[in-house]
Amino acid sequence: GANPGLQSQKDGRSAIVMAAQRGRADVLQLFRDYGFDISLQGMDELARACAMDESATGILSAEYGGMLLGGFAGNNNAVGIGRILALDIQVDTPYVSGDGYFGIPKNSTALQIAAWRGAHDAVKTLINNGADVNAKDTNGNTPLSLAIRACTDSYWMDGRKPDSIAALISAGAKKEGIILPTGYDEADRLFDIETNSDIR
Numbered sequence: 001g002a003n004p005g006l007q008s009q010k011d012g013r014s015a016i017v018m019a020a021q022r023g024r025a026d027v028l029q030l031f032r033d034y035g036f037d038i039s040l041q042g043m044d045e046l047a048r049a050c051a052m053d054e055s056a057t058g059i060l061s062a063e064y065g066g067m068l069l070g071g072f073a074g075n076n077n078a079v080g081i082g083r084i085l086a087l088d089i090q091v092d093t094p095y096v097s098g099d100g101y102f103g104i105p106k107n108s109t110a111l112q113i114a115a116w117r118g119a120h121d122a123v124k125t126l127i128n129n130g131a132d133v134n135a136k137d138t139n140g141n142t143p144l145s146l147a148i149r150a151c152t153d154s155y156w157m158d159g160r161k162p163d164s165i166a167a168l169i170s171a172g173a174k175k176e177g178i179i180l181p182t183g184y185d186e187a188d189r190l191f192d193i194e195t196n197s198d199i200r
Contacts, residue, residue, distance in 0.1 A: 004031045016040065020048035023072030023080045028052055050083035060087050063096055069110035070095030073126065074102065076119035081110065081126065091131045105138040112137050115147040118156055120163035123147070133173040144173040151184045162186040 004015035049056035098106035114122035
């Protein structure tokens with residue numbers, strides 16, 4: 001009997017708003033399937049439309065757009081990221097608040113977040129839209145170092161794949177500060193291939 005439309009006493013957001021801001025199209029669709037009205041107002045409605053890959057027109061503030069990019073990137077909603085960028089939000093707009101639960105520093109970029117969360121489709125979409133592959137977060141981590149750490153030292157490394165690492169290397173991510181071997185054979189092979197091609 002839970003109602004996803006009820007507002008939190010802490011910040012006034014409902015579960016519908018939170019799902020929209022995180023790009024959780026699956027959760028929004030579930031609410032709709034249960035008969036709930038998931039329409040929202042203002043920028044939250046734009047977030048919902050982007051999350052569900054629906055046509056969206058309007059204006060997002062830079063801070064809100066950065067929050068959406070970060071939320072969508074962490075949940076691998078690549079299509080939704082494309083919708084946000086179409087609303088004139090710059091691809092490297094920072095996620096101002098960060099996210100302590102997932103270890104995301106304040107002012108991280110969406111690419112840094114996607115790399116750290118192993119969100120491979122989001123990583124590729126952000127790269128294709130011109131994201132800075134060498135930007136450092138406030139802890140000095142680049143997307144490449146974060147993608148490697150996601151595969152070697154994270155709570156979600158059980159589902160690891162080398163896709164983000166490969167995409168970042170192909171996009172020209174610098175290898176400065178990367179300690180080899182990484183401890184992940186699939187990643188190490190990528191670096192070996194890159195080194196061999198440089199020699200040839």
